[in-house]
Amino acid sequence: MSPRLRWRKFVSGFMLTMTGVCALVAVSVLFFILGYLVYHGGTSINWSFFTKLPKPVGETGGGMANAIVGSAKMLLVASLLGVPIGFLGAIYLAEFSGSKVAFVVRYAADLLNGVPSIVIGIFAYSLVVLPFKHFSTLAGGFALGLMMIPITLRSTEDFLLAVPRALREAAMALGASKWKTIATVIVPAAYRGILTAVLLAFARVAGETAPLLFTALGNRFWSPGWNQPTASLPVAIFNYAVAPYEDWHRQAWAAGLVLLGLILVINIIARAVLARGIAVPRA
Amino acid sequence: MAATTTVPSASPIPGSRSFLKRLREGDEIARLITFLFAVSTVLVTLLLIFELWQDSALARHKFGFQFFFTRVWDPIAEQFGALPFIYGTMVTATVGLVLAVPLGIGAAIFLAELAPARLSDALEFFIDLLAAVPSVIYGLLGVFIVVPLMRDYVQPGLKNTLGFLPLFSGPAYGIGFLTAGIVLAIMVIPYIISVSREVLMSVPRDQREAALSLGSTRWESTWKVVVPFARTGIMGSIFLALARALGETMAVTMVIGNTPTISASLFSPGYSIAAVIANEFTEATGDLYLSALIELGLVLFLLTFLLNGLARLLIVVTSQRGGGTANA
Numbered sequence: 001m002s003p004r005l006r007w008r009k010f011v012s013g014f015m016l017t018m019t020g021v022c023a024l025v026a027v028s029v030l031f032f033i034l035g036y037l038v039y040h041g042g043t044s045i046n047w048s049f050f051t052k053l054p055k056p057v058g059e060t061g062g063g064m065a066n067a068i069v070g071s072a073k074m075l076l077v078a079s080l081l082g083v084p085i086g087f088l089g090a091i092y093l094a095e096f097s098g099s100k101v102a103f104v105v106r107y108a109a110d111l112l113n114g115v116p117s118i119v120i121g122i123f124a125y126s127l128v129v130l131p132f133k134h135f136s137t138l139a140g141g142f143a144l145g146l147m148m149i150p151i152t153l154r155s156t157e158d159f160l161l162a163v164p165r166a167l168r169e170a171a172m173a174l175g176a177s178k179w180k181t182i183a184t185v186i187v188p189a190a191y192r193g194i195l196t197a198v199l200l201a202f203a204r205v206a207g208e209t210a211p212l213l214f215t216a217l218g219n220r221f222w223s224p225g226w227n228q229p230t231a232s233l234p235v236a237i238f239n240y241a242v243a244p245y246e247d248w249h250r251q252a253w254a255a256g257l258v259l260l261g262l263i264l265v266i267n268i269i270a271r272a273v274l275a276r277g278i279a280v281p282r283a
Numbered sequence: 284m285a286a287t288t289t290v291p292s293a294s295p296i297p298g299s300r301s302f303l304k305r306l307r308e309g310d311e312i313a314r315l316i317t318f319l320f321a322v323s324t325v326l327v328t329l330l331l332i333f334e335l336w337q338d339s340a341l342a343r344h345k346f347g348f349q350f351f352f353t354r355v356w357d358p359i360a361e362q363f364g365a366l367p368f369i370y371g372t373m374v375t376a377t378v379g380l381v382l383a384v385p386l387g388i389g390a391a392i393f394l395a396e397l398a399p400a401r402l403s404d405a406l407e408f409f410i411d412l413l414a415a416v417p418s419v420i421y422g423l424l425g426v427f428i429v430v431p432l433m434r435d436y437v438q439p440g441l442k443n444t445l446g447f448l449p450l451f452s453g454p455a456y457g458i459g460f461l462t463a464g465i466v467l468a469i470m471v472i473p474y475i476i477s478v479s480r481e482v483l484m485s486v487p488r489d490q491r492e493a494a495l496s497l498g499s500t501r502w503e504s505t506w507k508v509v510v511p512f513a514r515t516g517i518m519g520s521i522f523l524a525l526a527r528a529l530g531e532t533m534a535v536t537m538v539i540g541n542t543p544t545i546s547a548s549l550f551s552p553g554y555s556i557a558a559v560i561a562n563e564f565t566e567a568t569g570d571l572y573l574s575a576l577i578e579l580g581l582v583l584f585l586l587t588f589l590l591n592g593l594a595r596l597l598i599v600v601t602s603q604r605g606g607g608t609a610n611a
Binding site: 018020032084093105110112122203271 | 334
């Protein structure tokens with residue numbers, strides 16, 4: 001073996017090893033994050049974290065029950081807004097639309113998907129908070145719902161288009177009308193994919209903080225009804241982490257662990273829902 | 284009525300049923316309802332652009348283009364200049380990409396070229412989970428893990444070795460441009476890996492085989508043939524990551540230091556566009572103040588809009604080339 005060849009082989013081996021190191025480093029970040037959250041947050045999670053209101057500044061203890069309920073309420077509003085628009089819009093794109101309308105809708109959805117979440121917050125502020133003169137659960141849910149639309153829409157459409165043509169033709173040959181074909185054949189055939197799309201969209205907005213800062217604001221107490229400032233887990237993590245109190249930091253870690261656990265579990269379920277061998281379209 | 288022309292091709296015999304029949308069977312109603320939902324996506328997007336434009340009118344008229352070149356941000360005197368925020372956004376995003384791009388592309392090469400399919404899919408699963416971690420969690424780890432690490436080890440270390448550069452001078456606070464950039468790098472790496480991996484995997488097999496049969500080593504075939512072939516798509520993934528980095532709010536807000544300064548030193552605390560909106564929006568008293576913040580939002584929107592558009596174009600171009608030119 002000539003020295004030149006030996007050198008080339010050495011470079012090849014070295015660089016390929018380095019790519020492996022890169023992959024290892026990238027993946028290990030996930031385990032660092034999980035490890036730190038479990039280490040710092042695990043000891044702080046107890047029953048009162050889930051059931052108690054925050055204590056006044058200076059007192060230790062208390063929990064984040066209001067933030068957990070607030071997050072749930074806003075995610076409900078978000079799903080009621082984002083899922084129908086995304087789902088029915090995707091049916092239109094996949095089954096009814098001509099190519100021009102479809103292009104415009106897809107373009108708008110991709111644009112909306114790329115909008116930084118803080119800008120979505122500004123939009124929800126101008127559209128919902130200002131006219132009602134209230135920071136509210138509804139405004140927060142609206143902002144999150146907006147973010148769910150493009151994710152649900154684009155992946156649902158991909159899954160609908162993946163339903164084999166033969167199924168449509170079989171239904172039509174039996175004399176079914178188009179909407180009946182869609183409702184009884186196409187959507188059931190694609191339901192795993194659609195469920196995955198919805199779950200991923202849900203998980204994505206569940207951790208969003210920026211759009212809630214000036215729509216739902218935050219609240220140290222319960223937020224009755226839908227028209228009051230509302231606490232949420234992500235905003236609580238932010239506020240507690242940047243505050244100068246040791247006990248708040250502890251609770252921020254606990255809330256982080258709960259939030260990340262929820263999001264990762266939804267992600268894993270979403271991917272498990274899909275039958276093996278079908279790729280998940282990227283949101 | 285456009286009914287006959289828009290009967291989709293999935294119908295076995297196009298145009299076989301009259302409009303009235305389809306109306307009775309509910310097809311036209313289903314079509315209309317789903318159409319309304321689809322179009323509402325477009326309307327919402329247009330409304331968003333309109334609102335941003337409309338609500339920033341006050342600041343746009345008052346300051347004009349001077350807004351982008353003024354350093355003063357003084358809410359009390361109602362003087363608003365965006366330069367420190369634009370600078371902070373650019374610097375942190377640049378630091379983030381400088382760190383993330385080599386690591387991300389290296390990992391993508393490993394996943395696409397070297398790892399067996401099962402290992403590659405398993406690692407990709409973790410990468411997807413990493414992309415799902417919310418930014419406030421990155422911020423949390425940034426505040427409590429990265430900042431102390433930077434303050435006690437990394438920044439003093441850099442100062443001792445590279446301190447003669449203005450980049451690495453000044454006191455080590457822990458927070459600042461460099462820390463924000465590092466957190467951003469960690470956050471965008473999953474996006475670079477996922478997209479680059481897919482683009483690399485769409486490179487036709489012949490390309491690799493041709494290079495190997497001419498006697499190149501595995502690395503030479505990867506670096507001199509496969510990567511150049513996928514270069515536009517990889518650029519796309521980088522633009523995508525850049526758009527993410529520019530718009531990222533929470534993690535940056537928590538570690539950048541929130542001081543509107545322009546400093547050559549990466550150790551200096553700074554501010555970014557998204558961070559100033561997050562911090563000051565609720566306490567913005569006065570219409571001009573709010574309008575100036577919304578104009579910052581508009582700037583952010585336009586930047587990410589352009590970058591995302593460019594990224595998508597590049598990725599589409601590469602995957603089409605990869606699929607279509609097996610004999611090239």
